[in-house]
Amino acid sequence: MSVVLVKLSERNQMVLPKEAREALGIKPGGRVVVVVEEESVRLLPEPENWTEYIYGLGEAAWVQLGGGEHFLAEERAAWKR
Secondary structure, eight states: OOOOOOOOOTTSOOOOOHHHHHHHTOOTTOOEEEEEETTEEEEEEOOSOHHHHHTTTTHHHHHHTTOHHHHHHHHHHHHTO
8 A cells, every 4th residue: 555645736636646547547538436435535447337337236225125026026015005
């Protein structure tokens, strides 16, 4: 792990350090995903395929709801009320 201090310009811009660009595989003109979680920020390279990237992100929610089929059955039963 390395720590690099960067300075924001007056327009709130910063240069992504070379070490970070290389670690993420970012080329000039490339894009990064900025993930903000409370007081923490993560930079990730833009995925080539967003569908594959987000696949399974809601899995924990579905497990908590009892699975997709269970949730769907409950929803359909609510329509009949």
